[in-house]
Amino acid sequence: MENFFKFKEHRTTFKTEVLAGVTTFLTMVYIVIVNPAILSAAGIPFDQVFMATIIAAVIGTLIMGVFAKYPIAVAPGMGLNAYFTSIVATQGLTYQAVLGTVFLAGLIIILLSLTSLRRRLIEAIPAPLKFGITAGIGLFIAFLGLKMAGIVQPNTDTLVTMGDLTQPVTALAIGGLVITLVLMARKVTGALFFGMVITAVGGIFFELLHFESIFSAPPVPTLIDLGESVRGVVGNSLYTVVFAFILVTIFDSTGTLVGVSEQGGFMKQGKLARTKSATLSDAFATTIGATLGTSPSCAYIESSAGVAAGGRTGLTSVVVAFLFLVSMFFSPAIGAIASLPAITAPILIIVGCFMMEGLAKINWRNFDDAFPAFIIILTMPLTSSIATGIALGFISYPILKIATGKWKEVHPLIFIFAVIFLVQIIFFPMH
Template sequence: MNWMERVFKLSEHGTDVRTELVAGLTTFLTMAYIIFVNPSILGDAGMPKGAVFVATCLIAALGTTIMALYANYPIALAPGMGLNAYFAYVVVLHMGFTWQAALGAVFVSGCLFLLVTVFGLRELIIKGIPQSIRIAITVGIGLFLALIALKSAGIVAASPATYVTLGDLHKPEAILATLGFLIIVVLDRLKVPGAILIGIVAVTVASFFFAGNEFHGLVSAPPSIAPTFLQLDIKAALTGGILNVVLVFFLVELFDATGTLMGVAKRAGLLVPSRMQRFNRSLLADSGAIFAGSLLGTSSTTAYVESAAGVQAGGRTGLTALTVAALFLCCLFLSPLAGVVPAYATAPALFFVACLMLRELTEIEWDETTEAIPAAVTALLMPFTYSVANGLAFGFITYAVLKLFTGRSREVHWMVWLIGGVFLFKFVYIGG
C-alpha cells in the first residue's frame, strides 16, 4: 500500500486503491473485445490468428504498463480499431501488399511518431490546438463512443437507404443493453460505488439466461507468437508504393492518439499546468507502443477511448492502467473467461460515458461562429466518418479558412496553418 501511494500518489489525486482497481476492471471490460476482434480482422489479411491474439494481449499489457508507471495516467493502450481495418482491408487486401510489408509500414510510422514526440513537435502541435477544437475533441469522442455503443447493443443498425436506422428492439441484446444503461444511470445517481461495473456484470449474468451466452471454461494455453514475431518487412515498407500508407498511418496515429489522450485526460482533470509533464510522458508511452506492437505482430497501438469508462468510475492514476495491463496478461491464459463478456454488456457503460462527455458543449463560445462552427464540424465528423482523425482534419481546415476569410488570421497559431495544410494536402493528393 505504501508502495502504491508513493508511486501513484493516490491521496494527491483524491482516490484510493479500491477505486483504482474497480476503475481498471471497468476499463478492461469495455475494451476486452479487442483481443478477439483484432485477430479476426488481421486474420482476414492472412495473419495467423493465434499469434495475433498473443501479440494483442502482450502489446496491450506492455504499452499500458508503461503508461501506468512512466506517465501515471489511467489510460489503456491496445491495437486501434479502424487502423486494424485499414491495415487488413485496404493495405493488404485492396492494395495488394503483404501483411509483412504492412507491419513494416506500421514500424516506420511508429519511428516517425516517436521522433515527433521526443523532439517536442507533438507538444507544439498540441499547444497550437485552439480551445474550441480541444473542447470539440472531447465532445466528438463522446459522440463516437455513443455510436459504437449503440451499434454494439443492436439499437442502431446499418441501412442501405439511410445509412443508419433503428435496430431490432425485440432482440435480447438490445433489451439487455437498455436495461444495463438504466441500471448504471440509476446507481450512479444514487452514488453507488462501481455503478458502471455492476451494470456490465448484471447484463453479462443475464445474457446466460436470456441471450444464449455460453461458458467456455476458464483456462487455455496461449498460442505461439512465433509466426508474427519480428516478421515485419521494413525494406518493402520503404518502397515508393507504400510510402503513402506510412503517411496515412502516421497522421491517423498522431491525431487519433493525441485526440483520445487529450479527451480522456481532460475528463479526468489531468490537463492542468501542474500536471502537463505527465501528459508529455503519456505521449511518449503511446508513441513507443506503436513500433513495439509491429515487432510483436499487430497493427498500430493507440490510446483507447474506452479508458473514459474507467475515469468515470473514479480512475485518476496509473494504478487504473496497471490493473488493465495485468488483466490483459491474464487473458493469455484465461481467454475463454475474457470472452464471456459480450459487446452489448459493455455498450451501456460506453453510452453512459458518452452522454456525460457531451456536457463539454457548454464551454464552447457559441456566439463566435469562427470558433463554434469548427468545433461543431470537428465533433460531428468524428462519428459520421467513424474516425477521430477525420474529425480533427476537417475541424482544423474549417478553423483556418474561416479565420482567414473573416480577417482574423492573426488569431490563428502557426501550428494550425501547418496542420490544416498537411490535412488538406492529404485529402487532395492521397484521399480520405
Template sequence: MLEKLFKLSENGTSVKTEIVAGVTTFLTMAYIIFVNPAILADAGMDRGAVFVATCLAAAIGCFIMGIVANYPIAQAPGMGLNAFFTYSVVLGMGHTWQVALAAVFVSGLLFVLLSIFKIREWIINSIPVSLRTGISAGIGLFLAFIALKNAGIVIDNSATLVSLGSITSLPAVLASLGFFFTIALVHRGVKGAVMIAILSVTALGIAFGDVQWGGLMSAPPSIAPTFMQLDFSGLFEIGMISVVFAFLFVDLFDTAGTLVGVSQKAGLTDEKGNIPRLNKALLADSTATSVGALLGTSNTTSYIESVAGVAAGGRTGLTAVTVGVLFLLALFFSPLAGMIPAYATTGALFYVAILMLSGLVSVDWRDLTEAAPVAVTCLLMPLTGSIADGISLGFIAYAAIKLMSGKGRDVSTSVWVMSLIFVLKFVIG
C-alpha cells in the same frame, strides 16, 4: 525497495493504499479486455491473440508509467482509437489490419520523438481547443453509431442510409438494458460498473440460449496470429499520411488531457500548474503504443479512469504497477472474454461516447468561427464513416472560415500546414 522506488512517504501514501487504488482503477477500466478484442476482430484479427495483446500492452504501459514516471496513471489500448483502426482504416479505407498496425507503430515512434525533443507543447498549444474538443466529441458520436449498429438498433437502409432496426429483438433489448444498467451503476458510484454491466448482459445471453458457455479460465491463447505482423508497404500511399497523423493527434490530445486531469486531481502539479516528469509520462505512453502495435493492438493510451484510483488514495507509480499486474492475471480469463457478444459491449461504447461528448460544453457556440469547425468535425466523422476524414475536414474548415471571416491571424502556423497537407491529400487522392 518500494519506498525508494516510488517515494511513498514523500507522497503521503502507503503500500496498502496504493494497492487498493490500483485495484479500483483496474475495475473501472477492465472492460477494455472485452471490448478491444471485439472491435479489432471486426477488422479480421484473431480475437484470442488480440485479447492477449491487449492485456500485455496494458501491463507494459502501466509498468513503464509506474516505474519510470512514477505516476498513478494506468494505460491500455484506447477507446476511439480502436474504432478508428477497424471501421475507418481497415473497413472504410480498405487497408489490411497489418498496414493499420504499421501506422500505429509509426505514430508511436513520432510520439516518442515529439516527447524527446519537447515539441509536444508547441503542437498542443498551437491546435485550437475547439478543434481538439470537436475531435473528441466526433469520435464519441462515431463510437455511439458503431454501438447502435452492433446491437441491431440501427441498420442499413438504401433510401435513408440508416434506419431503426428491430428494437424488440433479443440483442437490441439486452444491449439497451446493458446501457441503462451501466449508467445506473456509474451514477451510484459502483466500482467496476462498466465491467459488471458487460458481464451481466453476457449472463443474460447465456440464460436465453443466445451465448454458449465456454468456461471461465484457461491458459492464454496464442499471440502468434498478430505478433510482429506489421506491413509497412502500405504506408507510402498519400492517404496514409492522414491516418498516421490521426492516430498521433488523437493519442496526443487524449494523453495530454488525461495527464493534466489526473495530476490535478491527485495534487501532483507544481505551483504553476505544471506536471513534473511530464516527458517521462509521455514517453511511457508513446513507447507502450509502439510495443502494443508489435504485439497486435491499436494505440495504447493513458486512461482517465485512473481518477478512480486517485480518489481511492493512489499517488505514486505503485498504483499503475498494481493495475499492470492485474492485467497480466486477466490473461487467464480468455474463455470469459471470448464469450462476450457484441451487444454486451454496446452499453460500454455508448457510455464512453457520452463522456467524450461532454467536452462540447466548453465550446463558445456564440462565435460561429469556432463553433462551425467543431460541428463539421463532429458530424462528418460518423456520416463519412471515417475519423481521419472528419479530422482533415475539421482542420480545413477551421482555416478557411477564419480566413474568410477576417480572423486569419487567429490561425496558427501548424494549423495552416496541416490544413494544406489535408487539402493535398484530398486533391491527390
C-alpha cells in the same frame, strides 16, 4: 518500496495504493473484452488482439508507474480501435497495413515525446478543434455501439433507421445499457465492468451466451511482419491515417494526464514533473502494441477513480499492470463474452457520452470557432472516418479566421496542415 514510491511524502500507504490500483483496474478492465471484440471484426485473430491489448496495457502502465511514478493506467484507447476497423472495412485494406500506420505513429510519438515538439504541437492546435475531435470520436463509437446492438440498422431511404428492438440480442443490449446507466448514475465503482457481468448473466439465462471453459494458459503472442505492414502504408499512401492516429493519441493522453494530475495535486504551478517519462508510456505502448496486433494506446481517464480512492504513487499503476497480467488466464471466458455484441455495445454508447464533455468549453456564439468543431463532430460518424473529420476541421478553421480578420490567431502549423489536408482530400481521397 517505501523509499522508491515515497508513501509518506505523498501521504498514502501501501494498502491505500493497492486498493486504488484494484479500483482503477475494475473501471477499465472492459477494454480487455471490448478491444478484441472490435479489432477482430477487422480480421485480426481474437487471441492475437487479446494478448496485444494486455501486453500494451502492462508495458504502458508499468512505464507510467515505475518511471513517471504516477497512478495513471495506459491501454489501447477507445475510438481509435473503432477507427482502425472502419479503415479496414471501407478502404479494402489488410489489417497488417493499418497496423503499419499505428507502428509508424508510435515511433513518431516517441520522437515527439523525447523533444519539446509534442508540447508545441498540442499548444498549436486550437481548443475548438481539440474538443471537436474528442466529441466526434465519441459520436463515432457510440454510433458503432448502436449498430452492434441492432438498435439502429441500415436503411436505403434514410441511411439508418430504428432496428427491431424485439430481437433477443438487441433486447439484451438495451437491458444491459439500462442496468449500466443505473450503476453509473449511482456512482458504483467499476460500473462498466459490473454492467457487462450482469448483462453476461442475462445472456446465459436467455441462452445467448455459452462458456466452454473459464481458464486456460495464455495464448501465445504473435508478432506481425513489420516489413509487410510498412510497405502497405507506403503502397496505399496511408499518411493521413498515420497523422490521425498521432493527433488523437497525443490529445487523449495529454488531456487525461493533465486532468488526473490536477485531480491528484501532482501539478505544481501548472507544471508536471517527469513529463517525458509520462508521455513516453503511451508512445512505447502504442509502438509495441502495433507489432503484436492492436490499435494505439493512451492514458485512461478511468485512472481518476483510483486517484479518488487515494492513489497517489506509481504503485497504483503497478497493481493495475499486475491485474492485467492475471487477466491473461481468462481468455476463454473473455472470448465468449466478446462474441456477444449485447455485452460490449452498451460500453461503446456510454463511453461515447463521456467524450462529449469538452463541447461545453466551445464558444458556440463565436461562429469561426463553432463551425470547425461542428463539421468535425458531424462528419466523423457520417463518413466513418476520424481522419476525414480532422481534415475538414483543420481546413475550415483557418479559412474562417482569415475571413473574420483573425488570421494572426492561427498558428503557422495549422496553415501547413490545412494545405496538406486540402491536397489529400482533392487528389488522394479516402473512400
